[in-house]
Amino acid sequence: MNKHALPELNIWLTGASSGIGAALVQELATHGHRMVISGRRQQALDDLAKNWPEQIHTAVADTTCRDELATLSGQLDHFGDLDMVLLNAGTCEYLEVADYDSSIIEANITTNLLGTARCLDIALPALRATRAKGKPATVVIVSSSAWWFPFSRAEGYGASKAALTYFAHSLRADLAAEGIEVVVVSPGFVKTPLTDRNDFPMPFMVSAEEAARRIHQGLAKGNREIAFPRRFTWSLKVLRVLPQGLIDRLAAAMARNTDNHA
Ligand SMILES: NC(=O)c1ccc[n+]([C@@H]2O[C@H](COP(=O)([O-])OP(=O)(O)OC[C@H]3O[C@@H](n4cnc5c(N)ncnc54)[C@H](OP(=O)(O)O)[C@@H]3O)[C@@H](O)[C@H]2O)c1
Numbered sequence: 001m002n003k004h005a006l007p008e009l010n011i012w013l014t015g016a017s018s019g020i021g022a023a024l025v026q027e028l029a030t031h032g033h034r035m036v037i038s039g040r041r042q043q044a045l046d047d048l049a050k051n052w053p054e055q056i057h058t059a060v061a062d063t064t065c066r067d068e069l070a071t072l073s074g075q076l077d078h079f080g081d082l083d084m085v086l087l088n089a090g091t092c093e094y095l096e097v098a099d100y101d102s103s104i105i106e107a108n109i110t111t112n113l114l115g116t117a118r119c120l121d122i123a124l125p126a127l128r129a130t131r132a133k134g135k136p137a138t139v140v141i142v143s144s145s146a147w148w149f150p151f152s153r154a155e156g157y158g159a160s161k162a163a164l165t166y167f168a169h170s171l172r173a174d175l176a177a178e179g180i181e182v183v184v185v186s187p188g189f190v191k192t193p194l195t196d197r198n199d200f201p202m203p204f205m206v207s208a209e210e211a212a213r214r215i216h217q218g219l220a221k222g223n224r225e226i227a228f229p230r231r232f233t234w235s236l237k238v239l240r241v242l243p244q245g246l247i248d249r250l251a252a253a254m255a256r257n258t259d260n261h262a
Pocket of ligand 1: 111
């Protein structure tokens with residue numbers, strides 16, 4: 001991959017109808033890329049696509065549903081060989097421990113881990129066909145930096161993103177021999193409809209447009225790990241090296257503060 005600018009690519013982008021995904025549509029379309037964009041809401045996809053009718057094809061699919069993905073698979077080569085999949089669709093459901101309910105854990109794991117894994121059922125054959133022609137092929141997985149610290153109420157979300165990151169790194173090892181790259185994106189807080197629901201302080205939050213720029217720049221530089229904003233991710237990296245007992249005390253104090261705040 002070129003270190004400074006991406007060549008014009010054919011991309012499948014999931015979770016395109018809102019937030020970071022919608023901002024990525026604008027960022028990538030402005031730079032000439034062609035995209036199959038998907039989500040569950042046709043109208044939201046159409047609203048985005050109308051600005052770049054030559055470059056965007058919309059397809060509705062729930063990423064947790066194998067049948068809907070199978071229907072979408074025939075559209076991945078709408079613009080020609082698929083060069084990149086950007087698996088961004090995700091959710092965040094918080095657990096209220098007083099009303100402990102494992103369906104919260106299941107909802108996060110189903111969308112964030114299994115949904116992403118299911119997308120690869122249809123994406124990998126298309127990317128392999130591209131590699132067979134000697135061209136680069138890339139899987140980009142939008143995870144999160146939230147799981148780097150045991151945040152209050154994030155049992156389901158953090159576990160799903162920790163698992164997703166492990167999945168991505170393991171996949172990177174297995175696909176290396178085929179020359180298919182795997183990129184992991186680990187954002188901090190980004191202002192989107194997902195975080196607009198939050199009722200607690202979100203330090204160093206960036207806009208969805210800034211997040212899309214950071215992801216695009218990271219891809220153009222050929223980075224395999226894209227984490228931002230640096231002030232947030234470095235703070236978490238420092239916390240991670242503390243002894244577990246200290247991490248536990250900090251996390252419990254933050255949980256008490258969150259309870260007071262809510
Ligand atoms: N915002 C943050 O602070 C932040 C931080 C770290 C990581 N992230 C990650 O970034 C990604 C995008 O989040 P966002 O903040 O932009 O949230 P968002 O505005 O709620 O967007 C989520 C997107 O995912 C799609 N989606 C959700 N469930 C889906 C499903 N089952 N099938 C198909 N599409 C589905 C939604 O589309 P439909 O509703 O049309 O289906 C929507 O386009 C997520 O993976 C999230 O975990 C976000």
